[in-house]
Amino acid sequence: MAFLMQQMLGEKLKNMMGGGGGGGGGSSGVSTGDGKETPESKGMSREEFEEYQRQLVEEKIQRDKEFAMKKAERANLRVLLRDKYRIPQNAQDDATVQMAGDDVDVPEDLAKMVDEDEEQEEMNSSFIGRLQNMELDFDTIKTKAQSTMTDAWQVAEEKCVLM
Numbered sequence: 152m153a154f155l156m157q158q159m160l161g162e163k164l165k166n167m168m169g170g171g172g173g174g175g176g177g178s179s180g181v182s183t184g185d186g187k188e189t190p191e192s193k194g195m196s197r198e199e200f201e202e203y204q205r206q207l208v209e210e211k212i213q214r215d216k217e218f219a220m221k222k223a224e225r226a227n228l229r230v231l232l233r234d235k236y237r238i239p240q241n242a243q244d245d246a247t248v249q250m251a252g253d254d255v256d257v258p259e260d261l262a263k264m265v266d267e268d269e270e271q272e273e274m275n276s277s278f279i280g281r282l283q284n285m286e287l288d289f290d291t292i293k294t295k296a297q298s299t300m301t302d303a304w305q306v307a308e309e310k311c312v313l314m
Contacts, residue, residue: 158203161194223251228261235265 190200226247233240248255257265 157195157199158193219251220255223247223255224258224261226251227255228257228265231257232265 188200190197193200193203195203226244229244230240230248232238233244
């Protein structure tokens with residue numbers, strides 16, 4: 152905690168107290184000739200500076216992991232949508248998913264959106280989908296309807312006195 156406070160406020164306090172300008176040439180040792188930071192430029196001891204550099208590297212690695220995971224999740228979703236709608240696959244998405252490993256899941260909010268789309272699609276196309284999937288043979292339907300009507304007519308004639 153003290154490290155973070157010193158990091159955030161150290162330079163401002165140094166400037167406010169006049170530590171940067173007077174006596175001993177305050178700008179010597181601030182940074183090397185190639186522009187790299189030194190412990191003196193940050194107002195830290197060598198150990199604190201090394202800890203700071205290590206934290207920076209760890210944070211960068213963590214950000215990169217999170218970014219790769221999000222990228223793989225999006226690629227996984229694209230792969231699933233391509234499967235669903237029978238769209239040709241993209242090799243780049245497949246490679247991204249494989250690089251991330253098997254632990255890639257579709258984010259909950261995106262999965263919920265896909266499920267809602269599927270439900271809506273099922274509701275909209277249920278009757279139409281059934282009609283399209285049925286093999287319609289109109290001659291067979293016509294003869295079946297005529298035979299049903301003939302049978303009904305015969306039963307009605309047998310039971311009804313007026314016919």
